[in-house]
Amino acid sequence: MTAARFQRLRQVLMCRQPDLTIVTDNVHKGRNLSAIVRTADAAGIGKMHCSMPDKDYKAFRGTAMGSHSWVSVDRHPDVKTALTPLKNKGYQVLAAHLAEDSVDFREADYTRPTVILLGAEKKGVSAAGCELADMHITIPMRGMVQSFNVSVAAGIILAEAERQRQLAGMYSQRRIDDDCYHQTLFEWAQP
Amino acid sequence: MTAARFQRLRQVLMCRQPDLTIVTDNVHKGRNLSAIVRTADAAGIGKMHCSMPDKDYKAFRGTAMGSHSWVSVDRHPDVKTALTPLKNKGYQVLAAHLAEDSVDFREADYTRPTVILLGAEKKGVSAAGCELADMHITIPMRGMVQSFNVSVAAGIILAEAERQRQLAGMYSQRRIDDDCYHQTLFEWAQP
Ligand SMILES: C[S@@+](CC[C@H](N)C(=O)[O-])C[C@H]1O[C@@H](n2cnc3c(N)ncnc32)[C@H](O)[C@@H]1O
Ligand SMILES: C[S@@+](CC[C@H](N)C(=O)[O-])C[C@H]1O[C@@H](n2cnc3c(N)ncnc32)[C@H](O)[C@@H]1O
Structure with a gap:
């Protein structure tokens, strides 16, 4: 490991946001995940967290690409099991979902502890997911097509979260605790 | 065709932006396109416009999904052929590209006639594409991975273009001319 590489690992850990995460609600295509x-x-x-059947998860891990070593992905058997511990810790759950009562995604406050809940390719966010959400958010669409690809929707929403957190100075001071910082740095620095 | 459906076609055409487009610079995966x-x-x-070999384009059209009937996609043999007519019409070319002199993508003015130039999966924007660009724009990344999937990058940049154009009232009055409006409505309304 070069000094520059070690410096880069440290820099990235300084930006990690322990109070921002994603839960996928039966997103099953490996390339979308x-x-x-x-x-x-x-x-x-x-x-981040995926609610999905174990066999889909195994297939996904099988084809895993580079970024998976940098983000840990927990599997859960259903969306309630995924969301409940986070809700108990005080996270708001924002379901990316087109519903009657959805608000524009830019109106949400992403500087709060936040879960972004993303729905399945065909079926969208499940009824159980919708019910556990504190707010439904939607990205405006001006065309004939009714939804974005789920990974594109994730990108658009996370770019807004990044924008708000950057303005709030949340990338300018370390947010993960000492234990997590040293533990992760140790793991990442292994050859 | 129901009256509601016809109304929807008209509504979408009222939002079409004749002075905003995308050029892809050898993006070759059908699912990304x-x-x-x-x-x-x-x-x-x-x-929109794709610079790509004819055989890749044919493969892409072969697997085409629904949205392709709503957006016309022109193929060009190289990026210069794709960009020159647009530049001659006064479009600015914003290359989505990580370079020394790149600016944050939110600093660009997307209310001007604009081409967003997107690069290939592996190689990014070509040297020819970079040279024809008026500005290089980049989406901030806080992690270990060095780039977004190209369709995710497109989504993030277009969401900002949509935001700026919405604020400027560019979706509240028809922007395409009478000919284009009536011609497209006629084609779309065919059974
Ligand atoms: C392909 S969409 C699912 C479409 C599904 N037919 C529906 O009506 O929910 C997959 C997921 O991407 C996200 N998504 C796609 N377009 C979105 C939009 N305009 N606003 C918010 N989320 C969106 C949502 O999480 C959605 O569940
Ligand atoms: C997978 S990337 C190409 C990466 C390539 N190795 C490079 O260095 O350019 C494919 C395309 O997505 C767009 N893109 C990806 N991440 C981006 C970012 N952070 N800022 C701007 N554009 C990006 C660019 O158009 C890029 O050419």
Whole structure:
């Protein structure tokens, strides 16, 4: 490991956001999950969650690309099991979902502890997911097509979260605790 | 065709932005192109351009999904042929590209006639594309991974273009001319 590389690992850990995460609600295509993991890393997310069947998860890990070593991905058997511990810790759950009562995604406050809940390719966010959400957010669409690809939607929402957190100075001071920082740095620095 | 459907076609045409487009510089994966077309439609883009070999283009059209009937996609043999007519019409070319002199993508003015130039999966924007660009724009990344998937990058940049154009009232009055409006409505309304 070069000094420059070590410096880069430290820099990235200084930007990690322990109170921002993604939960996917039965997103099952490996390439969509991979693009979401890559996008999560870019926003400083160090850990995300997938509600999906074990066999889909195994297939996804099998084809895993580089970014997965930088973001830890926990699998959960259902969306309630994924969301409940986060809700108990005080996270707001923003479901990316087109509903009657959805608000424009830019109106949400992403500087609060936040879960972004993303729905499945065909079925969108499940009824259980919708119910556990504190707010439904939607990205405006001006065309004939009714939805974005899920990884594109993730990118657009996370770019707004990054913008708000950058303005709030949340990337200018370390946000993860000493233990997490040293532990992760140790793991990443292994050859 | 129901009256509601016809109303929807008209509404979408009222939002079309004749002075906003995308040029892809050898993006070759069909699923990336499809996601870009879908995202272009959502921002009100009615016509986009791909610089790519004819055989890749044919493969892409072969697997084409729904959104392609709403956005017309022109193929060009190289990026210069794609960009020159647009530059001659006064479009600024914003290359999505990480370079020394790149500016944050939010600093660009997307209310001007604008081409967003997107680079290939592996190689990024070509040297020829970079040279024809008026500005290089970049989306901030806080993680270990060095780039977004190209369709995710397209989504993030187009969401900013949509935001600026919405604020400028560019979706509140028809922007395409009478000919284009009536011609497209006629084509779309065919059974
Ligand atoms: C392909 S979409 C699912 C479409 C599904 N037919 C529906 O109506 O929910 C997959 C996921 O991407 C996200 N998504 C796509 N377009 C969105 C938009 N305009 N606003 C918010 N989220 C969106 C949502 O999380 C959605 O569940
Ligand atoms: C996978 S990237 C190409 C990476 C390539 N290795 C490079 O260095 O250019 C594909 C395209 O997505 C767009 N893109 C990806 N990440 C971007 C970012 N952070 N800022 C601007 N554009 C980006 C660019 O158009 C890029 O050419």
